[in-house]
Amino acid sequence: MPDPIHQFEIHPIVPIKIFGWDATFTNSSLFMLIAIFLVATFFILAMRGRSLVPTRVQSVAEVTYEFVAGMLRESTGQSGMKYFPLVFTLFVFIFTANMLGMIPGFFTVTSHIIVTAALAGLVFLTVLLVGFAKNGLHFLKLFVPSGVPIYVLPLVTLIEIISFLSRPISHSVRLFANMLAGHITLKVFGGFVVMLLGAGTYSFLAPLPLFMAIALTALEFLVAFLQAYVFTMLTCMYLNDALHPGH
């Protein structure tokens, strides 16, 4: 049976060492660069015409913009639009990386927790910095819910702090786990087809996992979009907490 984990292996392409730091260019870096290159070229080419009546490609770019802008405006209000570049970049990068991963033989960048953790950490730090810069110590009110009796307040505050600190973990694990689990499942079902084909009399059962794999592929495309959407949605909500901490 083909190893379902094999697809997530990292291979060095160009070994680079900077002052003892290992900054090797790997297949993961390559696919991140491909994703960025695709996104940049797409948007530059799509918006080159800047026509009032958009062409097909231009309207795809515009719809993407409207989609993310609507999401951000809905949860943070107009004041959050300052962070639109960050949110839009996150959405488009994750979406492209997820979709690239759906092409057979390609590497899925977002199936490695270090990548999603870096993205979630970026969001977490942004929320902290923006929160303290905009509201000062008032930001700490996020941890002190109103209307709680004074004798349980310390306990509730502690729980709120743990809940806040758990955000980057759930934020990153969700995307990573979905991509990892989906790709492993696909590979396992694909492996079943091959195994059943070699099973002599039982080989007539081989189409069953094949149909399952086809259905799962469709589901994975949905998940690839949905997880990019959920990641962006949560980013918007966390930014909203930083901008308006009083709830």
Place this chain on the structure above:
Amino acid sequence: MSDPADSRGPGQRQMSPEEKAAFEGRISDLGEKLGKVKAQRATDAQAELDAQMRGRGMAYGMRMAAELVSAVIVGGLIGYALDWLLGTKPWLFLLFFVLGFAAGVLNVMRAYERMQKEFKAKTDGRIGNSVPDDED
């Protein structure tokens, strides 16, 4: 049009009874076919919606699990670190583990509330398939 006995229009007035029967047979055949296509379309749309909802459900399920587990992990880690710093093994770990669990439940409750709001906004309050009520 002037003939009150046949109000079906000028085209059908010259039809013999056999022709009429054949014509009506064709109409009912067509109606049957159309009904089949329509039913197929409805089930296709329903299946598509079901698949979408299932994908969404799976995503939400994973999300809830991540919300709960991550808070427990963070709580446990904080407790473990404090124990290591203060030399109070294992008491703070136990305390913060439980607090982490509480925070996890809080996370899940909040995520659920948000999910409900999202669903309500999308389906105007109708969650899932509508089932006819006995009272209606």
